[in-house]
Amino acid sequence: MNWNDVAVLLPEIIVTIGASLLLLGPFLRRKPRPAGMSLGLGAGQPAEVSTGDESAKWWMLALLVITAISLIGVSWAAEGLALSAGFSQMFALDAFSIFFKLLFIVVIAMVALLSDDFLRESRYSAWEYYSLLGFALCGMMFMASGVNLITIWVGLELMSLSSYILAGYYKNEEKSTEAAMKYFILGAVSSAILLYGISLIYGVCGSLNLMDIEKSLSTLISNDALMFGIMLLAAGLCFKVAAAPFHVWTPDVYVGAPTPITAFLSTASKAAAFAIFARIFYSALHDFHLDWSNVLATVSALSMIVGNLAAITQTNIKRLLAYSSIGHAGYVLLGIISLSDWGIRGILIYTTVYVFATLGIWATILMMRRHEYAGEEIDDFEGLSKRAPFWAFAMVIFLLSLGGIPPTAGFIGKYYLFSAAIEAGYGWLAIIAVVMSAVSIFYYFKIVVAMYLREGKEADMVITRPLQVVGAVALAVTLIFGVLPAPLITQVEQSSHWMATRAAVPHVGR
C-alpha cells in the first residue's frame, strides 16, 4: 500500500467520513434530541418538526458535490492509465467505474432532493436518512470499482444493508416494515446464494481477482463446480437487478417502501447491480459465454415477458413501475448476453437513460403525494393535464422514453441493446424485446390516457422546488440525449472501451 492507492480511493474515503459525520448531525444543534434517535430503527421519534433537519439536505448535497469534485480530480490524475488498480488489485479506477460513479452521485443527489418533502412530512430524522444514503452510495462506488470479488461483494452488502433499513424507514407504517422484512430475508438469501457461487468459482480458479479468474478460465475446460459457481453467481446478481424468476420481491418492496426510496431502489441500486453484472461477466467470465448465455437469455426473455405482461393489469402506479422495471432488467440483460462492444455500450447508455426517465416519473408521482400513501393509483393522475400541464407533458416524455419511442433517449438505449442482440445472433430475443416494448406502451399509455383523456379530480399538488429541479433535470437529459445523443455515445464508447476489448479476447483453452 502506498499513498497513490489512498489517492485513488479519495472519493470513497470522503463519502465514508461524510456519511459518518452526518450521523452526528443531530448533536450539532443547540437543543439535544431525546435518546434513541441515532438508531435508524430505534423506538421513539420526536413529536414536532425540528428546523435542524432542514440543513441536513444541504450538508448531504455539499457532501455529494465534494465527492464528485474529488472523483473528477482523481480521475484526471489517474488519466493515461487504462486501468489503475490499487490495493493489490482490489480496486480499479478505470473509465468504466468513473462513468458509473458519476452516475451514482447524480442519482443519489436527485434521490436526496426527492426525499426532502417526504422527510418534512414524516418527521423522521433526516440526518440518519441521508447518512444511510451516503453509505449506500459508498457501497455502490465500491461495486463500480471492484475488480476483486471481495471488494465487489462488500460493496454490494453495504448498499443492500443500507437499502434494507431505508425500505423500512417509514417504521410507523406497517407496509414499510413489511417491505423491509421481505427485502431483508430475500436479500440475505440471495446474498448467501451469491456467496456460494463465489466460493465455488474461487475453488476452481484459486483466486478472487477478476483478472486472475479470467486468466485461469482461459485455459480451463468446463467443469461442474465452475458451472454451479457461475450459475449461483448469476442467480444472485439477477436477484439484485430484479430479473425473473428472481424478481418476486420487487413489487412488494416497491409498494411498501417510502416513495423516494422506491426511486432509489429502481434506479441507483439497479444501475450498480448492472455495473458489477457487466464487469464480472465481461471481464472475467467471457470465455464461458457459450455456457451462461443461454441461461441468461432465458432469464432475459422471461423478465421481459413476465414484467411487461403483469404490468398491464396493475392499477397502483408503484406496482406498475415495479413490474415495468423487471421488464427493463430483461432489456439490459440483452447487453450482457450479447457480449460485444455494442452490448456493453448498450448497457451503459440504457442504464443512464432509464435512470433519468424513471427519476422523472418518481418526481412527478411525488408531486401528487398526499398524506403518505396517496398519489399512487393511476386514477390519481386523472386530469393532470389540466392541473399541471407542464408536468403532464414531462410525464409523457418520460413514459415515451421508457417505451423506447424516438426522439426520446430511451430509443437510443433500446436501439443499442436490440442491435447488439441481433448482431450476436439472438434475433429471437430481439423480437421478444420489440414485441414486449410494444406491449409496454399499452400500460404506459394508460397513464397518458388518465392524464389527458379523463376528467380530473380536484386534488391539489405539492410542486416543491426540489421536485421541480429533479423533474427538470430528468426531462432535459431525456430530451437532449434523445435528440443529440452523440456526447453520451462518445463518452460511453470511451468508458466501455476496455471492457469491450476484454470480451473480445479469444479463448485459448478449447
Add this chain to the structure above:
Amino acid sequence: MIPTTWFLILGAILFSIGVCGVLTRRNGITIFMSIELMVNAVNLTFLAYARQFNQLHGLIFVFFIMAIAAAEAAVGLAIFISLFHHRETIDVDEANLMHW
C-alpha cells in the same frame, strides 16, 4: 489430512439444511438463523479451498463474511423488532399486506 472434498460435501449439506430451514420455518428469527447457516456453509467451503491452495485470499474473505453477517444480523433484528411492534408476532406468514 482430510481431503477437501469432504469439507465441500459437508458445506453443501449445511447449505441445503439452511435452504430447508428458510423454506419451512415461519419464525423470522429462525429463518434468519437458517440464512446464517447457509452463509457459514459458504465459509466452510472458502476455508476448505483456502487450505487446499494454501492461500490467504479465502481466509480474508471469510473474515469479511463474518463481519458483514454480524452487521446483517443487527439490521435484521432491528427490522424484526419493528415488525413485532406492528403485529406482536414475527411469524413471517402473518405479514402479507401487500400481494398481487
Add this chain to the structure above:
Amino acid sequence: MLNALWLIPAAPFAGFVVNGLFGKRAGKSFVSAVAILGSLLAAIFGTVAVFQYHALYPHGERYVDLVYNWFSSGNVGADVAFQLDPLSVVMLLVVTWVGFLIHVYSVGYMHDDTGYFRYFAYLNLFLSEMLILVLGSSYLVMFVGWEGVGLCSYLLIGFYYKTDYAPAAGTKAFVLNRIGDFGFLIAMFLMFAYFGSVDFARVSQLAAGGGVEPWLLTAICLLLFLGATGKSAQIPLYVWLPDAMAGPTPVSALIHAATMVTAGVYMVARSNVLYRLAPDAMMVVAVIGGATALFAATIALRQWDIKKVLAYSTISQLGFMFIGVGVGAFSAGVFHLVTHAFFKACLFLGSGSVIHAMSGEQDMRSMGGLKTKIPHTYRTFAIATYAIAGLPLASGFFSKDEILASAWATPYFPTVGKIVWALGTIAAFCTAFYMYRLLYLTFDGKFRGTHEQEHHLHESPSSMVVPLWILAILAIFGGLLGLPEIFHAPNFIGSWLAGAVPEIPGAHHLIEIPAGSEWTVMIVSTLIALAGWWVARSMYKDKQLDTDRAIEQRVPGLARAVENKWYVDEFYGATVVGPLKQLSIFFWRIVDGIIDGIAAMLGYIVAGIGDLLRFFQTGNVRNYALMLFAGVVVFIWIFT
C-alpha cells in the same frame, strides 16, 4: 431555405410551444393568431423551398439537408436529415396548405370550445410531426414523425374527453396502431441488421444492387405494409378510423382524411424500389387495398351518421390508393392521395359546417332540405361529391381512372391485377351511390329535425366558408395535374413523380397503359359512376327515407349485417382483446405468488379455478423464497 429545411416543421412546433405554455392565460385571438401563423409560416417556407429546389434540381434529384449526425457506431448510424425529392415535395405542399386551410377553418368551428388553446396546440404539434414524417430522409426520422402524428391523433380523438366514447376511441386507435408500428419497427431492425442503414436512398441502393435474398425484401415490405395498414386503416387494422370520428370535425378532415392516414401510402410509395423488387409483397398490397376499398364502401352504404359515411369512404379511398401503389402505379397512388386530400377535406369540412348548422346533430335521418338553408355548404359539398364519385372531368375521375387502368394493365401480376380492377370498379359504383345518398338525404327533401334545430339553422362564418370554396375549386380542377396520356396533354404529376421512381435492373419501371385499355377502363368507370349516381338519385332524391325502410323489409339479414359493419368490432373483442386480458391476468396472478410455487402452478392448471381460492395466500415471503430457490434449480437444470 434549402439549407434550413428544419425550419418548416419548426414553425408549427414553435406555435405548439407558445400555445402550450401561454395559451391558457392568453386570449383566443392570441391563440388562433399564433397557431395560424405557425401553419402559414410552414406553408410559406415549404413553398419557397420547393421553388428553390426546383430551380436547382429540375430533374427531380434527391436533395438532402443534413442537420446533424444523430448517432453512429462503427459503420452503422443514423442522421437527422431532411430531404426534398419529387415525392416529398408533393406531400409537403399538400400537408402545409391543406393544413393551413384547416387551421383557418378551425378558428370558426372551435370558437365556443373551452379547450381552445389545447386544440390548437395539438393541431400545431400534429402539423410539425407530419412535416417531419414527409421530409425525413430515413425510415428512422420518418418513424419519429410517424409516432408523433399518432400521439397527436390519439389526443385529438379523445379531445372531447367528457363524453364516454371519445377516450375509448382514442385508446382503440392507439392499440391498433401499436400492432402496425410493431411491423414498422421490426422492418427497421431488419434494415439495420442487413443493410446497416435506414436511409431511404442507401437502402434502395443496396436493395437494388442485387445479392439481397428475396425473402428478406418480401419480409421488409410486408412488415412495412403492416405498419401502413395500421396508420392508413386498411384490413385488418381499419376499425379504429370510424371511431376516430369522435374527435372534432376539422381534425377528422386534416388527420383522418387528408394527411396522417395517407402516411402509409406515402411510405409504400417511398419504398417503391423495395416493393418493385418484391412483387409478392406488392400483390398483397394491391389485394388488401382492393378488398378494403370494396369492403369499406359496402359498409358506407348504410351508415346514418354523416361523419361515419365519410369515415368509411376514407378507408375505401385509401384502399384505392393502395391499389395504385400496389400494382406499381406509384404516381397514380400519390395522385389520388392529392385529389383525395382536396375533396375529402372539403367533404369533412362541409359536414362540419352541416353539423355546426344543425347544432351538433350528425344523424342524416334528422336532416334533409338543407339546400336552401346553407347554400355555400351545399354547393361546395355537391362539387366535392361530384369529384369523389368519379364523374367525368373532376379530379377524382382522373386519379381513380389512372389507378384502375394501371390495375388492369399491371405487368407484375396480370391476372390478379384484373381481379383487383374488378374490386375497384365495384367499389367505385358503391362510392358514387353512397356519396349521392348522403348528398340527397342531407340537402334534398324536407327538413326532418326538431323545430329548435330548424330555428337555429344558419350558414357558417366566412372563416369556414372560404376554406370550403378553395378546397372545392381544387377538387374540381385538381385533376388537371394528371391528365391521362390519351388526352395528349401533359401529365404534370406523373412526369414530376417519375423522378422518385428510379429505374432499377430486374424490375419494371413505370406502367405502360395501352391506349385501348385506357379508353375501355375510362368508359367503364364513367358508366359505373353514372350508374351509381343514377341509382342513388332515383332511390333517395324524392323518396328519402322510405327507400331504406323498404330495403330493410325486403332483405333484413344482409342489411343488418352491413349496418353493423359486418360485426368486425365484435369479432376483435372476442378474439383479441379478451384473450390478451386473460393472459395478462394469468401471468399477473401466478407470478406474484398467489400460487404456491411450481407445485401449485401445476395444481392451478390441473385442478382449475375451483381450487384456486385455496392458494390465495398472497404476499408470503416464504413462497417468494421458494421461487428464488426454484429459479436456481431451473438455472442449473437448463444449464446441464
